Amino acid sequence: MGTTIALLGAGVMGSTLLAALVRSGHDPQDLVVADRWAERAAQVAGDHGARTAASDAAVAEADVVVLAVKPQDMAALMEQVHDEVRPGTLVVSIAAGITTEFLEHHLPAGTSVVRAMPNTPALVDQGMTGISPGRHCSPDQLDQARQLLRSVGQVIVLDESHQDAVTAISGSGPAYIFYVVEAMIEAGVLLGLPRDTATELVVQTLYGAATMIRETGTHPTVLREQVSSPGGTSVAALRALEDHKVRAAFLTAMEAAARRSHELSPPPS
Template sequence: MGSTLAAALIRSGHDPADLVLSDRVSARAEQVAAQHGTRHDAPAAAAGAADVVVLAVKPQDMAALVAEIRDQVRPDALVVSIAAGITTEFLERRLPEGTSVVRVMPNTPALVDQGMSAMSPGRHCTPEQVERARALMAHVGRVVVLDEGHQDAVTAISGSGPSYIFYVVEAMIEAGVLLGLPRDTSTELVVQTLYGAATMIRETGTHPTVLREQVSSPGGTSVAALRALEDHKVRAAFLTAMEAAARRSHELSPREE
């Protein structure tokens, strides 16, 4: 995700020389920096040179990283964390007193600049810093700002959401093949149908229930299919699945000592 964000910033016109990339594996940092034309440095040095520090590591690696960079973070720096489950309090307790922290949950469509990011500011963020973080994440898609108490729900809905969509698309493609379509044709039909349906929701502003009813002619094929989905409790399964994801997100958050 860090590499994705760097690439998006450069595409939008930012000077690669203004970006410093880092990784605990120096060869990896050198490789990614060469790919984007940016500078690279050790984590502590990179943090010390930045007015915005983006922490894009696995949750289990966050405590060690913060311990490594904490003495180098500038007093006026904005720290943006995109590590799942890491709270602003967790970071604020480990960074210098008064450090401004923003927690962000992005998702993988950021790779094609169609991501959905939900961000929550910590105790010390000013409105200007919140806007700066929002503008940063806007380079890879849409952004909402909300209370941090909603982040487990965000993880369940948009953070993990692409996996549910891919799961449904995979099933629909397989159904097309089962019904005799060539796989490439089935794939094109399903992907464009998904894209078109999502575009209709966004551009018309019409509630999905209304759009579904417009497709479902009495006694028709869509009604027959939807009846089968209801018989198999697909709606209830989705609700249960997302509750499970939110619960797991909460479990993965590191507990404070």
């Protein structure tokens, strides 16, 4: 037997992580799925050859526990499994706004916890996750959490004080990108293109631009200047965006997301 991982919560992120762990080579029989809806757990586990169990039974045999439930359900879940958490177990939470202090308060004293903020591109193994260790998490356990979440994309380790910013940038970030893509497609239709053509143009342009940033390592400002010929079409468009204060709107929006993330964090007790 390898490392036994209990996934508590079979929603979008829980099922996404399960599928990725199987793809990355984990033995499905080492993966145990639990959910408040037993039918949902059975369906998700069955799709990947994993096992199912009640939450407390899953935790009792686990080396790593992944908490993938809604933030408002977290306290009740930890009360249910508290007595089954074994010494040395690593607990990883991917619930928005749940702090390591909150987790440590509701779990047995000395439990190693890691707070993680993934995003929805994890569905296609292109996620971005920020992780922060709790007080009792060893370097080896932190690396274990990092490897676990690398199965769905890239991972960075950072101080927990930055987690609200991570939520605002990468956690909520896909929503901003989809919003911009939607607007660009609508503009294409307005300019007379068929919707499927506009969609193909916009999506490939987005993919290509993101790939340029990643592969060249060039600052986005430099890349923007390279496509902005004096007196050209890009400069005219960018001037219109500046006139409408789009940059300022993004800053305000992301500040609002970070503020809301902080508001959603429950007190430790």
